[in-house]
Amino acid sequence: MSPRMLTLATTHLKGPHIDFAGLSPLIALLGGAVVVLLFGLLGSRWVRAQLVPALSLVTLATALGLTIWQWNEQKSIVAGALRIDSLSLTLNLILIAGGACTVLLAWRSLAAREAAHGEFHALLLTSIGGMTLLAAAQNTVVLFVGLELLSIPLYVLCATEMKREHSLESGLKYLIMGSIGSATLLYGLAMIYGATGATDFSAIAGALSTGSLATDPLTLTGIALCVVGLSFKASVAPFHQWTPDVYEGAPTPVTAFMAVATKVAALGVFLRFFDVALIDAQASWGPAVAVLATITILVGNVGALGQSSLKRMLAYSSVAQAGYMLAGVVVATKLGVQATVFYLAVYVMMNMAAFAVIVARERETDLGDSVAAMRGLGRERPWLAWPMTISMLALAGIPATAGFVGKFYLIDAAVAGEYTWLGVVIVVGSMISLGYYLPVIAAMWMGSAASEAETRGPSAAQRPPGGTLPALAGGSPELDGEAAAAESVPATTGVQPEVAFVAILAGAATIFFGIIPEPLFNLVRGVGNALGLF
């Protein structure tokens, strides 16, 4: 090696300046993942079943604290690879809240137990890390890395109930479909790179703003492929087909996490990539994405009608909700970005309340996630029935819930962005959605006496004094013992307190922000400024 080359190598090896303060939430999440993984290796059952989730919560709390510490920062870090601004920080906040709820829901779940606790929670934290990376991505390479970092742990998480075929199927399906999505996205990113010669969002935006590049066929193909790839992640129709099966098959806490956090990350990247990097090509992709949003809203809402599995129903509903939120992306205005982020925050609350109740009922009855499990809940467990009711009403967009304000904001943004017809599509979608949200409420509060007796009979009989679900402990002897130990405490009390806590907290927040939405508006106010970057 000649000395000249050596000097070249050393000058090239000089890394970019790393702003550790800006990176700190991500470092905390990934570091926490390692710590949790190591603790999961310890032999003590108590450490694995209790300390590991507690440490996960501590990790999330640390990341939350660091996010708040960075709150008013506006900077690009790591040589412009990541952007710390109110959009990424707000999304962090939402993601961490969603993650914390997931940890609580998974605390005593079968999935976490079968995946040996440590691994489950480490994967979860890694996935959240990937999401925060994605929310801050400022470069197509980082975007792709973030997307994979969030997806790969999720593929595994879906399959963590290893003894249940559906869970494995769900993981495999998600892996295949997710890979197709990633490959498509990568191809699209490569084409955009080919057209603009840049991987940096700001450089892409700069290249598109000059000349006729914004209508160049190569750029347009690249954009189209990116739309498709991200649509897979955000479960936007017609790329949503995996959603119902995967949501239904995955362990419910993981479903909750996917429904909530993945959507936040995917829409976050939609906002960043389309409303920032590709803003000058908006005339090309805007109408196309608007049509996608319309299809998504209709397909999601119609698909959810008549589903007897609540998880499937919520899967389709999440497809529809993604369509609503795309309306905020399409208009590519400050108002649109704010409305989307607002709705994302609300969306997390509404869905977490619903999933927490489903988790509670799954553990309590042997009806799984079917609507029948909700029958008579209003009489039996009002403290679970109310959050579920509020969640359904909020998802349908009824006033006095945050869902109403969120939808109001989105329609407002759509009309102001001259997409009035998209606003009308949103309300038409909401109308259809009543057809599946209301029957859930009816099942909880209006079940006839006969059917209530039916459901109560077996559920009471199924509840032996020792554990809730004997069928679940039918695995290996090792698991049997662990199950008995883990389940002996909560089983007698019925609903586990942390699950009820999530349900009630999310339900109360949905009502609170429906009546006093000003704090949430303050949260998202700065978010729109992310648009004005370039």
Add this chain to the structure above:
Amino acid sequence: MPALSILIWLPLACGLLGALVPVRDRRFPGALAFLGSLAALGLSIGYLADFKSATASLQHVTDVVWISELGIHYKLGIDGLNVFLLVLTTLLFAAATLASNLRTSKEAALSDDDPVKDGSSERVQPERPRLFYFHFMLAESAVLGAFLAQDLALFVAFFDLMLIPFYFLIGGWGREPGRVKATIKLVIYTLAGSLLMLAAAIATGVLASQQGGGHITFVLSSLQAMPLSRGSQEWIFLFFAAAFLVKMPAFPLHGWMPDGYRAMPIEVLMVFSGVLSKVGAYGFLRIVLPLYPQAAAHFQILMLLIGLASIVYGSVVAFTQTDARLIVGYSSVAQMGFITLGIFALNPQGAQGALLQMTNHGLVVAAILFIVALLARRAGGSEDVREMGGIAFRAPVLASLFLIVALATLAMPGSSNFVGEFLILLGVFKTKLAISVIAFAGVVMASVYALRMFIRAMHNRTGAHVDSREISLLDSVVLVPLVAVILFLALYPQLALHRSERSIRVAVARAQVANNPPNLRTASLRLQRPGGTLSEGRAVAVAEGYVGK
């Protein structure tokens, strides 16, 4: 007078307290709810007494910013349009809560010696009273909010919200068979309209502020100052009309009504039929005519025809029905048709008649539904008029009360309903002669179904399971005040007319001008011109004066 917020939220507070305070007595939530609704009634009567009829501007205004980002204000106010509807709402809710309470205590007193009770298809005592009264009071708060809201977004929020407690009330305490199905049908029907209205309302705010160049706002008075283009007005009008017509209900959007009426518990039906249908009609006067006057003029014929179709269809179906509730239900469709006619006569007479008729119909329909419940108890639980009959023999007081209400329903001269219908027909007569001529037939048909129901139930041969009794003291506590108010209004309709006059003129003015554009310029000429009638010219002049301001 205390702030209007107290009037709105007092019922809900009582409902919440009743639901949350751990008192073992099952009667506690009901008693508290009744006290709350009574207090609300007292407050609204206070507002009525305090009302200044010399002005069309809002009184007792509360105006705070609710969501600054979206320009939504929490703005409440009273004027001639809503002052009587407030009293009507609180009166009917108080009566309905009392009715529900009394049945509760009566049930406790008469345990076994009441043979009718077993056959009665009514639930005698609301199960889960805490929840029942919570939803009931939430409904009252939401309805009052919708009447008082002076901000478009706030109105839409209350309008949508008020359906939710009814969803629970009907689904949870309604009558089998098919209460859940009926409920879901009702809610989807009405919320579908409401959601269209939501989109239209947001579009109004956004487009008006874009055209006006200001910050987005939904306050009605500000929106009026920033008129929309005609094209936007027209689609927005149709969305609003869909919401309001479903709620009223008007033909052909009444599909939810028969099932809904059959399924509702009687107290709930009293307020639903008496008050909720009025919110739709009120919405036309409060929002549609002032904000979308050109569209209102453009679609005048369509709306008049819908009103006319409702009258004819409702009346004809009403006298083929045998279920007493459905007779009342279809007669409501007909009555709401009259109200639609009055509103879309687009002149002050018609609108005033419509407003008066809203109050009248609310009072009458609540009273008649309560009577239906009383009759059903005497006819072995059946609400079929064929199984009633001969009830008047042993119940002369009940029969005379029923007769008063029935005569009011058919708009007998001397009743306040007569004044209302007369004004409506007068208003329509002035604008569209042919339509008013056909509408006159509706008045005749009303007498057919009202009298048929009265005769079938009270006279005729005694029904097989009829066990006639006089109205009990407790039941008359509910019914007599309602009848007294009907009689009072019959003697003194000027009470309502006088107070609403100015607000009505303002509400209708723009639409009236839009309806007769040439008059705008020649109004002053027409005053002297021999051809133009004096009153017409004056109305236009007033209108023009308002617009000029």
